[in-house]
Amino acid sequence: MSSAVADCVFCKIVAGEIPCQRVFENEHVLAFLDINPLSEGHTVVIPKVHAERLEGLDASQTAELARCFGTLATKLMQATGAGAYNVLQNNGALAGQVVPHVHFHLIPRRPDDGLGYRWNAKQAPPEELENLRARIEAVS
Ligand code: AMP
Numbered sequence: 001m002s003s004a005v006a007d008c009v010f011c012k013i014v015a016g017e018i019p020c021q022r023v024f025e026n027e028h029v030l031a032f033l034d035i036n037p038l039s040e041g042h043t044v045v046i047p048k049v050h051a052e053r054l055e056g057l058d059a060s061q062t063a064e065l066a067r068c069f070g071t072l073a074t075k076l077m078q079a080t081g082a083g084a085y086n087v088l089q090n091n092g093a094l095a096g097q098v099v100p101h102v103h104f105h106l107i108p109r110r111p112d113d114g115l116g117y118r119w120n121a122k123q124a125p126p127e128e129l130e131n132l133r134a135r136i137e138a139v140s
Helices: 007-012 060-067 069-080 126-138
Strands: 022-025 029-033 043-047 082-086 104-109
Touching: 007 022, 007 029, 007 043, 022 069, 029 060, 043 060, 060 069, 069 082, 069 104
Parallel strands: none
Antiparallel strands: 022 029, 029 043, 043 104, 082 104
C-alpha cells in the first residue's frame, strides 16, 4: 500500500508526477538534483515512503537512506570535481525544513563556493552536560 501524501511535492516526484534529475534510485530510496542548488551537484536523498521527519521512519528505512550516502557522495564529487561535501538534514520549520517529507541534502563543497561554514558552538560546563545526559537517559 502506498504511503504517498497527495499534496507532497516529494511524493509526487516519487510517483513520477513531477520531473526530477534522478542520480540514484532503488526500491526504497530516490536521489535527485536539488532544483535550487546551494552548490553544483547539490542532491536531495529521500525515502520513497512518506514521513515528515526522521523520527517518523523506522530504523530499516533510515538505514536504507544512509546506505547510499558514501557511493553517492563519491559519484557527486567525481562528477563535479568537488573535494568535500556536507550532509545536511532538517527536521521541522524551526530547523529550516521547507518540504515536509524526510530528506537529506548532499552538498558538494569547493573553496570558492561562497557558502561558508558557521558553527556557533559555546563550551558547556561539565555539570550541565552531566545533568542533560541524565535527562536524556531518563526518557524511555
Ligand atoms: P529543506 O529546506 O531542507 O526542506 O529543503 C528542501 C529542498 O528541496 C530545497 O533545497 C529545495 O530547493 C528542494 N526542492 C523543492 N522542490 C524541488 C523539486 N521539485 N525538485 C528538486 N528539488 C526540490
